[in-house]
Amino acid sequence: MHSRHPMELSEDFGDPKRGGILQSASKRVRMIFSVMASPNRIDILRILNSKGPLTYSELKSLAGFKSKKESGKFAYHLRKLLRQSLVALNKSERRYTITNLGKLVLSLARQIEERSIIESGKMYVRTSHESIEEFNSHKIIQSLVREGSLPLELAQKITEEVENRIYKFQTSYLTSSLIREMVNSVLLEQGHEDYRHKLARFGLPGYDIREMLTNVDGIHNGVEGLISKTGQSVFGEYLVLNTLPKDVADSHLSGDLHITNAGLWSLLPDTVFVNIKELIEEGVDLRGKFLSVTRTPSPNSLDSLFTSLSILTSLLIKEASQEVVMDGLVTVLQKYAKNLPEIEEKLASCFAKISTGSKYGKNGTLASFRISINTEPKLVGTILQAYKKYVKVTPLPSIGLIVDYEKAKISDYSEVLSDIIALGGHIMFSRGLVSNKGLSRGDTKNIGTTSINLESLSINMPRLAFESNKDETYFRARLALLMKPALAAMSLRKKEISDLTRRGLNPILANNTQYMQKGSVTLVVNLIGLKEAVYGILGYENNKTGHEIISKVINTAIEVAAKKGKEMGDNVIVTMTESDAASRFSSLDGEKYGKMSISHHVVGESYSEGVILDAAEMAEMSPKNEKIIESNYFSKVLNGGLLVQLKIPDTMDSSEIKKAIEKAGDLLVSFRPIKKVPICSNCGLKEEKIAEKCSVCKSPYILA
Template sequence: MASGSKYADLEISVVKRSGNEESFNVNKFVKSLITSGVDYENVDTILSEIQGKFYNGMSTEDLKSVVYSILKEYDKKTGKSYSKKYMSENCLKIRTSEKEFESFNKEKIVKALIQEAGADLKTAERIALEVESEVKTLNLSYLTAPMIREIVNTKLIEHGLEEFRHKHTRLGIPVYDIIKLIEKGSKDNANLMHNPESIHKWVADETMKQFALLNVFPKYIADAHMRGDIHLHDLEYAAVRTVCCQHDLRQFFMHGLKVDGTGRHTSVSKPAKHPDVALQHAAKVLSAAQCEMSGGQSIDEFNVWIAPYIKGLPYDEVKQLMQLFIYEMNQIYAARGGQVVFSSINLELEVPEYLKGKPAVKAGQIVGAYEEYDYEVKLIAKALVDVLMQGDAYGKPFLFPNIIFKLRENAFKDENKDLMIKIHELSAKWGLPYFINMFADYQFKNTNAMGCRTRLSGDWGNSVEESSLRTGNMQWYTVNLPRIAYEADGDDGKLFELLEEKLSLIKHGLELKHEITKKRLYHDKTHPFLTQKFDDEQYYGYDNTTKTFGFVGLNELLKYHVGSEIHDTKDSLDFGEKVISFIRNYADSLKKETGLRWTVTQTPAESTAGRFAKLDYKYYREETKSVVNGELSDLNSIYYTNSSHVRVNAPVTLGEKVSIEEKFHSLCNGGHIGHFWNAEAYANPEVLMEITQKMAKTNIGFFTYTKNLSICEKCSLAMGGLKDNCNGCGSNSIERFSRITGYLQNVSNWNKAKQKELTDRKSNLIKF
């Protein structure tokens, strides 16, 4: 062969797949070119071009890739012929998800399409054959498994097999987004710091969110969320977790503690005998449950359950024990993504009526009845307040647990006056406690809450305890009220028709979550702590959990639809009541129809109020511009008013704000809150207590006084208000704190929309 002899001095070695080397055989090579369709007279030209790219010790795969790249430029048909004959599936390597290399094998595609996507054999083989043909034309030394999957998915789309593609798709997060999370973090949740654990959580969350939108919810619900018609909260946990729980410590004090729920993976404790152990067990209960739930954890009747353990102890020792508990809850830095447990404790001023006569539990035994421990209940409350007043070693307030006091019949009587003054001293200093107003005419025997405002009332189940203990919110999803107003365009009938349509979407989403959760609890058994049994009864009362409709932006709906804000006119307020009553009636009818516990809540909306506003500005720009809060020059700062609240900078007095917002608390039986901003103007605890007494005569069911705080990082001075410089040393290294939606947190962790809301907030603690 003439051409062969011309290049016979081409002395290079080629490394075969086996790792062995052999000399390059030019005659064999020329034959492969001719077999692929190269005209004999063009062989010398092609050989001349290829020769300059050969090097000693190159692999056969690299050699073939070089040849293919030149041949396909020479003639596509010839290049494809060469690829089919010589770049076989045995030459192309796939880097698998197990971080290994293996040869391309179309049968794996067939198997995956059948098992993962539910394709029939004929369809799977056809797609695999087309993918094999495509892959062989690629000028690559190897492919990755995700690349192969994308090629398969492209073929599925080309053939109109969208359902198969949907099931076969691969979830993940772009490299660029991971880099951003590593370098800058995320501000969707102000309780998360930027650290290695939170970075891993954010990356995992993104994958699970994608999974939920593809596999948990049908397309029409997922699309409604992505458009901003509704908001599916906790998407990252939609497939695996419920939200929150109000815990009852009696089971653990009687039977002991298994933090894994089984005792097979962790050490098991006998019932706590001593108060310090009992408090540590309480902290571990909250921490263990946090591993299985997406939201906050709370202990209802905390000081009632602990009371038997501190009987006979001097006050100083009780205070030291409460300090132990508070530090535990602020230093167990092991909750989701590297944070402390989002926790609350509900406290009584005395043993409530529904617990009188109930056996008191301590160290696995019955030690009388709880009404015998009234003194200890008060002592624990006093000690907790004293510990919280002091703050931590740097003088900062303790951020968790949220402290919630229940105001019952005797709250303002002389026997509780000293304790109530002390509680309001805590309000005046830190703005920490919350209050549940049990005087409101819709309250029933026991009501509890969490700082995020989720609420359980004692009027659901067969007993008050079944209704309010060992259960919580399964999930809430939120409707975008301003968008409904934009789409209704002034038509009342259309507005309520659209509202019912969006509520139906949420209902279906909650029903799916309900069934998925039952599967996780009872079939997959992924919640061993919650489903552990005491005396043959499951700890977690899943059948009593709330399925909840949330809402955002009632004020902006009214501003657009009625022409005035919620605080402006009686007509506007009346129409607002009509809207929320419609949602409540919808939930109540579902309760009768399904036997499930459907409720309505004022959505906390840490990020949702901003998300809805941004999406509405995208799709309904002119309409949104006329009602939205924030700066349109910075779309990250725009937001809607939370739930049915008065706009944060509305020109109203406290009394006016209360008279408006109380109308919605009885309607929102799944959660509500009254936020009264900037209590630093009222440092007198007796003045605050007078306001609380007046509040108890209203239908405001749950409320708090928010005090903005600044802590100097240099000298640790605590100051009221949001300061730029320290009043003591002049330093500008200042940590600033305020309540974001339901908890006190460092302002620097807030997203831009909430930061803008913070600067807009107006004090209204006057003229009640």
């Protein structure tokens, strides 16, 4: 047999049988293209591709054929797709699905659409509101005038330059973010930095998002934690570039001062003091807000009381970035004091429910219940037992207690309190109205009303000392100069939060403060590293002379706060409490002045926050002890409060903790015991003592 030349294969096309097959295939392709000529039929395929399988009525509704008049039209289109095998019907389930051929045709249609755009020579923009639009330079002009407040002539000039660059690139694939980058680049090149800030797009780079997803095991609150972290990043960047006065923003970025929770700065207050008796008696009434939250009337039973308490507390902690201090728990429970075992069980359960509320960070907002221990001893004991139950089964508690011992002795309850501390509970001991961080309530006259504290502003005292050439007068002058613009920014913050609250962003606060007309707002300035600044960098000893200098510095801060507050019409107080600023300041100063310059002034890992006492030394202390005198002196001088941390060594058991807190109660105005309890990060086991590995799951990853 002779082999045929490859070119001779074309002769087969003359074969009537083979020609029939090709003609049939060609006809089938033409039929498919004719079916695809209808936008309605393409829509049906797209819907089935993304939503299917669907019933006849579901598909008809999603495709937009909702009236009875259109039923025949829909049936006609669906029949065409069925005949060409682009759609199939599962007869047993009575559902329609897209076939593999249908998916192929749909994909081809998409490719044809994109290629036609490219071949047309036109440029299309993928917008941020999920659409594709033809490029129109007039939209750039409109955006420059509307968003950036540019004069029309300048907007036209900038747009012309941007348009030239876009056409120069000869790309058909444009996005709105790419165009905005080009606009901002031209604005910077032409010296319009302020306009560029107004037009900046805020958000995370793709790399940062990938990193967050890669390290998702470090996110403690699931998807909510991811979204919160991302959202706060956007609002924080917006605050620094667009909201804060430039000098205050620069002071924050350089480390002269620090803003905690920058992403929440303009949205939420930091600490809120409320009386839950008033809130609960009114019932849960949020008017038109949080429509998915159950409305409850004024409680008439213990069950309904705890339902209201858990709902209200969970909502309240959404409206503060750091802490909600709630007074009146003993008062609302007095009515049901005949059944203490039931109160204990249901209150512990209520605490557990509150702990599942939304959180803005790793640990979220602390919900603190203030308990005065001078009345209702049995009820107070029941509340403490309920809190102990909660702490025992919660690795990282997000609820705290503030134990007011002004007219009572800690020793009456020290046994259960020491057990709670050993388990890692949050307890603040105080004589008077303070938060768990030692922050004084700004308004002490009207205790029944809601009081709001705006803090989150800390001043780097060692930085001021480094820049003052060991001159304490110049040091205090620099402090005054830094405080004035910072307080002006805090006053603006107050106005922004008040405005957003009035407009319904924080409905519980809006309702409870009569839309910010009732209650009070206090601005707080926090001093970080004052002891290092005076005793170390300025060169004074920790003696009478050094104490006088510290007193002068604190008084300067209080005088400036009072004077500036009077000008602005605001109440301003000064405090020394904990903040994430301490580690940031010491790190930045180490980079600026050298780590050696910092290390011999710092006791511990970072600058001081308030006062730290060792619980192991309490037994030997007396009212004349230097540390006790210093702590009580600071507490007296600072009008915003002082955090005194009583560090509990790992080796100290409950009986030793009991003696330490009893002694501290005799000597101090307020204090907060701190004990690190090991927690297994794999299984969540919490024990007073965990060796190198978890006793349950054998994991070596232990949090302390």
